[in-house]
Amino acid sequence: MKGRRGIIGLGLTIVFVILLFHTGAAFSMPAGKAWGKPPFPPGSPANYQIWHDEDGWHIRWTSAVRWRHFRGRVWSPDGEIFLVRKVAKEQDDIIRKRGNAIVFNAHTCGGWDGFDFRFSGREVVFDLKIDGRYCPGRVFIGASALNPHHIPFA
Numbered sequence: 797m798k799g800r801r802g803i804i805g806l807g808l809t810i811v812f813v814i815l816l817f818h819t820g821a822a823f824s825m826p827a828g829k830a831w832g833k834p835p836f837p838p839g840s841p842a843n844y845q846i847w848h849d850e851d852g853w854h855i856r857w858t859s860a861v862r863w864r865h866f867r868g869r870v871w872s873p874d875g876e877i878f879l880v881r882k883v884a885k886e887q888d889d890i891i892r893k894r895g896n897a898i899v900f901n902a903h904t905c906g907g908w909d910g911f912d913f914r915f916s917g918r919e920v921v922f923d924l925k926i927d928g929r930y931c932p933g934r935v936f937i938g939a940s941a942l943n944p945h946h947i948p949f950a
Contacts, residue, residue, distance in 0.1 A: 832843040832939030843934040856910035868924040871897035875917020923948040
């Protein structure tokens with residue numbers, strides 16, 4: 797009896813550690829939670845906003861007061877991704893389709909930058925940085941402005 801509890805405890809510990817340190821897209825959000833635009837205007841403190849609506853999926857980034865660096869990759873592991881439209885990018889900003897991903901490297905201050913996209917798979921994964929760092933508290937998803945637990949996320 798005592799040995800059985802030890803094995804069960806060890807098994808649960810292993811599962812917990814795997815979930816805790818998994819670096820993939822373990823955080824998954826139902827698409828319905830991303831419906832509607834987050835309620836923040838352009839020029840808000842540095843953040844990403846992600847949502848979908850009847851026109852497809854949208855990602856925007858903005859910052860207030862000073863120039864910030866936004867860099868990332870959006871991809872669908874089980875489908876195709878389509879870049880629909882680029883939004884208000886600066887001259888040296890890069891937003892492009894590369895393989896089965898959309899990659900971007902951009903700077904902004906005060907306005908919106910971003911793009912609209914569609915994808916054919918079951919999930920889309922976001923890997924987003926602000927000034928070279930992951931900032932999940934500055935990523936807002938859907939009209940409820942939910943934050944992912946970590947980045948990358950799906």
